[in-house]
Amino acid sequence: xxxxxxxxxxxxxxxxxxxVELLGKPIEESTALAIPTAQxxxxxxxxxxxxxxxxxxxxxTMTGLGxxxxxxxELTALPTIDPERWVPWVQAADVLLVDGGEAxxxxxxxxxxxxxxxxxSLTDTVWVGVSAGSMVLTPRIGDLFVEWQPxxxxxxxxxxxxxxxxxxxxxxxxxxxxxEEWAADLGNPAYALDEQSxxxxxxxxxxxxxxxxxxxxxxxx
Numbered sequence: 001x002x003x004x005x006x007x008x009x010x011x012x013x014x015x016x017x018x019x020v021e022l023l024g025k026p027i028e029e030s031t032a033l034a035i036p037t038a039q040x041x042x043x044x045x046x047x048x049x050x051x052x053x054x055x056x057x058x059x060x061t062m063t064g065l066g067x068x069x070x071x072x073x074e075l076t077a078l079p080t081i082d083p084e085r086w087v088p089w090v091q092a093a094d095v096l097l098v099d100g101g102e103a104x105x106x107x108x109x110x111x112x113x114x115x116x117x118x119x120x121s122l123t124d125t126v127w128v129g130v131s132a133g134s135m136v137l138t139p140r141i142g143d144l145f146v147e148w149q150p151x152x153x154x155x156x157x158x159x160x161x162x163x164x165x166x167x168x169x170x171x172x173x174x175x176x177x178x179x180e181e182w183a184a185d186l187g188n189p190a191y192a193l194d195e196q197s198x199x200x201x202x203x204x205x206x207x208x209x210x211x212x213x214x215x216x217x218x219x220x221x
Contacts, residue, residue, distance in 0.1 A: 001119060002202045003127045003159075005134035007166035008195030009061045012211040015198045016065070022126045022202060023094060030094040032067045037075040038098070038132040041105020041148040053099045062097045062130060070097075075106075078113035090118060093125065100131025100166075103141045105148040107156040110136065116157065131166045134199075138163045142182045160201055163190040168213065170195055176215055183217035190217040 002022040010016050016027075023030050036053050039045035054072060056064025063070050071089065073096075078086055090096070098106070110116045127137070135141045137159040146154050163186050165179040179192035191199055196212025208214050 001122050001125050001127050001159075003129070003137065004198055004200055005127075005129050005137065005160075005164060006198040007131060007134070007164070007168070007193040008170065009130045010065055010128070011061060012196050014209050014211050015196075018198065018200050018209045019065075019095075019126070019128065022200070025094075027065050027067060029068055031092065032063070032070045032095045032097050033073045033090065033093040034063050034070055034097040034099070035073050035075060035133070036099045036101075037109050038101030038103065038106035038136070040076065041102030042100075042132070043147055045101050062099065062128065067095075075109040075113040075115060078115065083114060087118060090115065090122070090125075095126040095128055098127060098129045098133030098136070100129075100133050102146075102148045103132035103135040103138075103156050104146055104152065104154065106132055106136045108148075110157065119159070135164050135166065139188050140186050142186060144178075144182050160206075161188055162199075162206075163188060164199070165190060165192040165217070168192050168194040168215075176213075179215065179217055183219050186219050188219060190219060191215070192217055 004019050036050045039050050136156050138156055139158040140163055141154050143154055165182055167174045176192055183190040192215045194212040197210035197214040200207045200209055
């Protein structure tokens with residue numbers, strides 16, 4: 001997979017250009033599946049915030065970018081559906097738009113649904129995450145961001161080898177200083193991103209695309 005890991009969505013021309021490069025064709029010729037599942041695991045999310053994501057009525061511009069088509073894929077439903085139905089839906093999509101919420105909850109349902117087993121085969125698919133939708137692919141999110149079953153820990157899927165501290169400047173507690181403290185004991189590299197920044201992963205290439213502020217964070221082992 002090719003990854004566009006954002007903090008706040010496709011919020012500027014540089015991030016949009018990175019998305020088009022990963023797709024290899026215009027957004028208007030690309031099909032998308034939107035995954036809202038992470039929202040169910042976060043106490044600040046609910047039906048209204050899911051509606052905003054699905055109808056693009058939120059600052060995290062994802063579903064309203066002008067896709068050829070957009071469908072919704074709810075991971076919690078997949079265990080009740082024959083894989084012969086839903087796997088072709090995923091395989092046919094050019095991009096997965098993965099919303100924010102709670103990353104450990106999302107990681108649980110990626111694995112429980114069977115999507116996790118499918119991901120390595122999706123070599124031509126682009127994953128666009130916002131907030132927890134990006135963090136879920138990292139090794140750890142840190143205790144600071146665990147809102148669902150904290151006794152289970154902070155580990156997520158580990159598709160990439162770095163962690164992400166999102167929303168710098170968007171909330172009073174999300175500062176670069178807080179990010180440095182958060183990263184110190186993770187045991188892996190990390191990036192702190194504001195809403196105008198994203199990390200692109202394409203094969204061995206890892207690059208930050210930004211029209212705002214971001215920082216590579218130090219850590220201890």
